[in-house]
Amino acid sequence: MSDLVAVIIPAGGSGERLGARIPKALVQIAGKTLIEHAVANMAPIANQIIVAAPAAYEEQFRKLLGTDVLVVTGGLTRTLSVKKALAYVDKENDYILVHDAARALASTELAMRVIDSLRAGEKAVIPGLAVTDTIKRIDKDNYVTRTFPRSQLRAIQTPQGFRRKILIRAHDSRDDVTDDAGLVEDRGVDVKVILGEERALKITTMQDLETAQRILLPEVNNQIRVGIGTDAHAFSNDPLREMWLGGLFWPGENGADGHSDGDVAAHAICDALFIAAGIGDLGSNFGISDLAYAGASGSQLLSECFQKVTAAGYLINNVSVQIVGNRPKIAPRRAEIITALSKSLGGATVSVSATTTDGLGFTGAGLGISAIATALLLRSAR
8 A cells, every 4th residue: 555644743732722631632522522533633644643742632632533543642832743653654654744733624525636637746735715814924013014815824733744755854843833844844845735724623712612522513403313234244165255344355265155245344334325315225225236335345335324324415424334253354455445444434433342242153163254333424504
């Protein structure tokens, strides 16, 4: 796999302006902390996630984020936190995204667009929004010294993306800056600005927190719908049957029998989404009587499912799938699975877990594999 991405999230900001006595990243919104929201949104595109936590809070962060996220002790400033986290970035990662925990709602799609620009050849990419207010520079006595043309100004957001070596060299500097692009600019590297998004706002005050709450749980004509889907397939007796799972090909693994490719994770997710949207289930939409879906990939079914759910007037809030079986081992490729599933679902937030049944049932006996998925949909305002 090429073009791997590491995400660094400095999370040492205080919650004083939010009226909290804990780090800002631990403040909750819609039932989850800001750091959990930030990690969930970055996970689908990340090969490695490193969170720089404030001293004395490391274990609390580890309990929240689990073993897939590396939690390290941050520094006294944002710049020092990023510098410390850089020491833990795996050398296999081609790009590094630096993302503020305070911009917890920045979407997976925004992160994907930053990465796409890097892969297209840019060395540094940052998202930004057009400035609507007139900006003036003043002197120490509060007299205006210059008025800037708004057309040339952008309010910069995160995640900010860089080629790995460029960001590491930039942090050799002792300067303390408010964003990493500033260090890169000082070294003469061209920094590309792409279009940001309103939901990537920086959560600093209670008003910001209320705005974020409305984004996550909009009150206008939205209806929450939940669906649960399952799928199971026996392992094939055909030694040439390929294993497809979570939208990925698994070399060396015997595949599962089925009308399509036997991808139980993709099929369970489709089932959950159809049920949540009230538009049938996996069988009624992709039945075995329909020859068009003979041998169809799980990714194809997910993409078509996404289109049908969207056409029915729903937005995917998140999807969770648990794979049940003795093989293959999911943990080494969990990030790849999340990326593949999320891409097929239009960048939706996806969680993936795996378990065995301690020798019980057909999965425990090694005869097959199954999956169970949960989907949360929101009716889009019209």
